Amino acid sequence: MxxxxxxxxxxxxxxxxxxxxxxxxxxxxxxxxxxxxxxxxxxxxxxxxxxxxxxxxxxxxxxxxxxxxxxxxxxxxxxxxxxxxxxxxxxxxxxxxxxxxxxxxxxxxxVHGLIQEPIAISPESHIADVLEMIEIRGFKFHTFPVVDIQNKLVGLLRGRVVKSRYRGVKVADAMTPLEQVFTIQESDIADDPIGAADRFFNDHMGIHKLIVLDKGGHLKGLFTMSDIERIREEESRDVKPSRDASFQxxxxxxxxxxxxxxxxxxxxxxxxxxxxxxxxxxxxxxxxxxxxxxxxxxxxxxxxxxxxxxxxxxxxxxxxxxxxxxxxxxxxxxxxxxxxxxxxxxxxxxxxxxxxxxxxxxxxxxxxxxxxxxxxxxxxxxxxxxxxxxxxxxxxxxxxxxxxxxxxxxxxxxxxxxxxxxxxxxxxxxxxxxxxxxxxxxxxxxxxxxxxxxxxxxxxxxxxxxxxxxxxxxxxxxxxxxxxxxxxxxxxxxxxxxxxxxxxxxxxxxxxxxxxxxxxxxxxx
Structure with a gap:
C-alpha cells in the first residue's frame, strides 16, 4: 500500500x-x-x-x-x-x-409508434383543401383518416387520390369507405401497442395503414407499417433515438x-x-x-x-x-x-x-x-x-x-x-x-x-x-x-x-x- x-x-x-x-x-x-x-x-x-x-x-x-x-x-x-x-x-x-x-x-x-392524434379531415372538404394543408404544414404523408363532426371514422383518404388533377373533388367522393378500411380496437393494443401493430402487418400483406378506434367508432390513433419497421430496426441499435412521451x-x-x-x-x-x-x-x-x-x-x-x-x-x-x-x-x-x-x-x-x-x-x-x-x-x-x-x-x-x-x-x-x-x-x-x-x-x-x-x-x-x-x-x-x-x-x-x-x-x-x-x-x- x-x-x-x-x-x-x-x-x-x-x-x-x-x-x-x-x-x-x-x-x-x-x-x-x-x-x-x-x-x-x-x-x-x-x-x-x-x-x-x-x-x-x-x-x-x-x-x-x-x-x-x-x-x-x-x-x-x-x-x-x-x-x-x-x-x-x-x-x-x-x-x-x-x-x-x-x-x-x-x-x-x-416517425411514430402510435400516432395518438392523427391529422383527420372532413368528408365535406375538397382535395384542394387537403393539398393546401399539406403545403402549409409541410407534411410528407398524403393519407388521412376521414371523420364526421363527432370524430367517428367514416373512411380513409389515400395518397393516390390526393393529386392536383382532383382538386375539385369532394373528400367524400374520393375516400375509401369505412367497410374497406382496416381498423383495430383500442382495447386490443392496450398491453403492447407496437407488438400488436407488428403482428397485424405481418398477417395482412400489402396493408400499410392501421386505424385505432374506440368502442363507439371514434378515431383514437393510427399505425403505419413503415414506422413500425423503423422502430424495430432502431431497437437493434446500440444508441437509441431521443423520443418524447408520444414516441415522436x-x-x-x-x-x-x-x-x-x-x-x-x-x-x-x-x-x-x-x-x-x-x-x-x-x-x-x-x-x-x-x-x-x-x-x-x-x-x-x-x-x-x-x-x-x-x-x-x-x-x-x-x-x-x-x-x-x-x-x-x-x-x-x-x-x-x-x-x-x-x-x-x-x-x-x-x-x-x-x-x-x-x-x-x-x-x-x-x-x-x-x-x-x-x-x-x-x-x-x-x-x-x-x-x-x-x-x-x-x-x-x-x-x-x-x-x-x-x-x-x-x-x-x-x-x-x-x-x-x-x-x-x-x-x-x-x-x-x-x-x-x-x-x-x-x-x-x-x-x-x-x-x-x-x-x-x-x-x-x-x-x-x-x-x-x-x-x-x-x-x-x-x-x-x-x-x-x-x-x-x-x-x-x-x-x-x-x-x-x-x-x-x-x-x-x-x-x-x-x-x-x-x-x-x-x-x-
Missing amino acids: AHATHHEDTDSQFYKNADTFFSDNARVGLTFDDITLATRYSEILPRLTKVDMRLSEQLVLNIPLISADMDTVTEAEMAAAMARNGGLGIIHYNMPEKRQIREVAKVKND LVCGAAISATRTPAGELDRDRILEHASNLVSEGIDALAVSTAHGHSAGVGDVVKLLRGEFKDLSLIAGNVTSAEGVEYLSKCGADAVKVGQGPGSICTTRIVAGVGIPQLTALYVCSKAAEKTGTAIIADGGITKSGDIVKALTLGNAVMCGSLFAGCREAPGSILEINGKLFKQYRGMGSLTAMKAGSAARYGHESHAKKSDKVAAEGIEALKEVSGSLDDTLRQLVGGLQSGMGYLGASNLAELRSRARYIRVSPAGQRESSPHDVVELKTTKED
Whole structure:
C-alpha cells in the first residue's frame, strides 16, 4: 500500500483535478489543445459506457450532442437525423416564422409508434383543401383518416387520390369507405401497442395503414407499417433515438428576442411564435444571441418561463459564472457557453472579447453546480477528443462545423477541382445577418444597412463528409474511448475522474501524426 500511495502522491504533483488545475492557471485562458487528460485505472470497456444525459427535468438525450442553430447546419433533415441518433437538433430562426414551424412539424411527424392524434379531415372538404394543408404544414404523408363532426371514422383518404388533377373533388367522393378500411380496437393494443401493430402487418400483406378506434367508432390513433419497421430496426441499435412521451422524435428550435420598431421587446409576437412551436410539440426552445448575459435575453427567458412552465429552455451564450447565474434565475434549464471559439466566428477579433473555451467552461460549470443548470459547450469542437475534454466540465456539446459538411445539413453541394463542398457561415457574417440573424449580434436596427453592421463571422466552405450517422458514430466512439481510458462508466464519472495537465507547443505537435507520410484510404478499401 505504501508503494501505491507513493505513486498516487507523485501523480498528484503533475495531474490535477479541475478545481486545483484551473486555480493554478487562474490568470491564463486555456482551450482544448492546451491540456490533455491523464489516464486512470479502468475496468470499463468503452462499448459498455453510458453517454446519456439530462438536459432538463423533461428532456433526456441518449448522446450528449446537439447540432447548432445555424442556417447552414440545422433544419428539419438534420434535426430528425440528430434525434434518430440519440441527440438533439436546434432549428435556426434565420427564416420566416411559418417556415420554422413547418420544419419542426416535419421532425415531429417523422416517425411514430402510435400516432395518438392523427391529422383527420372532413368528408365535406375538397382535395384542394387537403393539398393546401399539406403545403402549409409541410407534411410528407398524403393519407388521412376521414371523420364526421363527432370524430367517428367514416373512411380513409389515400395518397393516390390526393393529386392536383382532383382538386375539385369532394373528400367524400374520393375516400375509401369505412367497410374497406382496416381498423383495430383500442382495447386490443392496450398491453403492447407496437407488438400488436407488428403482428397485424405481418398477417395482412400489402396493408400499410392501421386505424385505432374506440368502442363507439371514434378515431383514437393510427399505425403505419413503415414506422413500425423503423422502430424495430432502431431497437437493434446500440444508441437509441431521443423520443418524447408520444414516441415522436425530439426537436428544438431557436427563437429571437424580437423587438418592435420602437425598440421594445415584442412580447406578443414572441409568445405567439413560441405558442405555435409548442403546439407542434417542440421539446426545447433556445434563446440564442452572441451576448446572453443581457437584459434582452433575460427578459425573453422570463417571458417564456412564465408562459410555459414545463418547457425546456436553453439560453446563451455566456462565458462567466455571473452569466450562468443570471440566466438560471431567469428560468433557463440549460446555458450555452462560448463566445468566439467557433471556426467561423470572429467575435474575439472584431469585439476584443471572449474567453478561451476550456477556461470558460470551468468557470461556468462552478456556477452551474450551485444552480442545477446544465452546461452546453458551444463552439471550438474540432475532434472527438475535444468532446471528451468538454464533457469533463459540461453536460453536452453543441457542434456546427463538424456537422456542416454532412449531407443532412442545409444548402447545395458545390464541386471545386473535383472535390465536393457545402457552404458554412457564421450567424454573425454579413450574409447571415442580412437574412435575419442581425438581432443575434445586437444589430437588428441596422439589419438592412450592411455598411453599419460589424460582422462577427465569416463565410466558408466545408468539404462534404458523408452522412451524419457516420459522423456521429465516430464522435461517440471517440467519446467512449476517452471514458474507457479514464475508467468512467458514465458522464458523471467522467467529470469526477478527470485529471488535467497543460501541454507545451511541442507536446501539441507530438499529439498529432508526425514524421510520416499519411496514406489516404478510400471507402472501397
